[in-house]
Amino acid sequence: xVDVAAPLxxxxxxxxxxxxxxxxxxxxxRIPLTIAGLDTQKGSIRLIWQAVGKSTAELAxxxxxxxxxxxxxxxxxxxxxxxFGTVVCVGGGIGNAPxxxxxxxxxxxxxxxxxxxxxxxxxxxxxxxDFKAVSDEVIIVTDDGxxxxxALVTEPLEEICKGASKPNLxxxxxxxxxxxxxxxxxxxxxxxxxxxxxxxxxxGTGMCxxxxxxVGGQTKFVCVDGPEFDGHLVNFDLMMxxxxxxxxxxxxxxxxxxxxxxRLKDIGTEAQKNSKF
Numbered sequence: 001x002v003d004v005a006a007p008l009x010x011x012x013x014x015x016x017x018x019x020x021x022x023x024x025x026x027x028x029x030r031i032p033l034t035i036a037g038l039d040t041q042k043g044s045i046r047l048i049w050q051a052v053g054k055s056t057a058e059l060a061x062x063x064x065x066x067x068x069x070x071x072x073x074x075x076x077x078x079x080x081x082x083x084f085g086t087v088v089c090v091g092g093g094i095g096n097a098p099x100x101x102x103x104x105x106x107x108x109x110x111x112x113x114x115x116x117x118x119x120x121x122x123x124x125x126x127x128x129x130d131f132k133a134v135s136d137e138v139i140i141v142t143d144d145g146x147x148x149x150x151a152l153v154t155e156p157l158e159e160i161c162k163g164a165s166k167p168n169l170x171x172x173x174x175x176x177x178x179x180x181x182x183x184x185x186x187x188x189x190x191x192x193x194x195x196x197x198x199x200x201x202x203x204g205t206g207m208c209x210x211x212x213x214x215v216g217g218q219t220k221f222v223c224v225d226g227p228e229f230d231g232h233l234v235n236f237d238l239m240m241x242x243x244x245x246x247x248x249x250x251x252x253x254x255x256x257x258x259x260x261x262x263r264l265k266d267i268g269t270e271a272q273k274n275s276k277f
Contacts, residue, residue: 007043009073015101016196016228019073020204023058031055032201034098048097075204076227083110085168088160090116090153090182092174096127098196099173104134112136116156122147153178154185161189172231180236187232195231197222200243213239
């Protein structure tokens with residue numbers, strides 16, 4: 001998690017929007033990160049990510065005072081927020097980060113907010129206290145049962161949907177497979193469901209076509225038509241297939257980066273040994 005000084009972005013950003021981050025124009029890729037929070041007084045935005053690849057690992061190695069060369073945003077369409085009634089916000093893993101400002105906005109609009117937060121284990125659960133501050137109820141589930149209920153997020157979601165008073169809206173953000181089954185659950189009970197998609201992107205302005213998805217049988221671009229869509233219309237299988245297209249290249253890039261860091265560390269250690277003071 002990092003707070004980045006970006007006053008122009010902070011002044012214009014709305015819940016649901018994202019930025020494209022590029023550490024260096026010389027060698028870095030461009031990656032989309034949802035704005036997890038902002039401070040208009042300080043002119044900063046909050047970014048939260050998990051170090052799963054080369055670029056996110058590089059971001060994780062930044063120190064206070066370091067510079068990110070390019071941040072483009074805010075991008076995408078903001079979340080449609082109004083008083084729906086009862087809104088269930090379902091987050092999986094790092095998906096809790098983009099979900100938080102949406103939950104906050106829904107609460108401020110007068111909705112009853114029930115948040116379901118899922119993670120593989122207790123150590124990977126994030127933002128629990130923040131969600132408690134903006135929710136009427138928070139349900140925690142973990143895959144291994146190390147915290148909260150031992151369950152997938154779809155279990156409490158279905159319990160709520162088939163209750164005496166079903167929710168008026170569900171918002172689900174997380175891994176593709178999680179969102180797919182959340183939508184399958186809510187569809188059975190005719191609960192409108194919004195998902196936020198985080199696909200492969202390059203320019204973030206609709207020109208490259210890398211982020212295209214199929215929604216309701218039509219091609220949509222996540223960066224300009226989204227990132228939020230009617231989850232009952234998204235072709236998740238096609239989306240996940242496209243997102244896996246570069247897995248081997250991503251793995252190789254991460255391995256090369258780790259080896260490079262290790263070589264630099266070894267060189268630095270050897271230099272210290274040979275230095276005379």
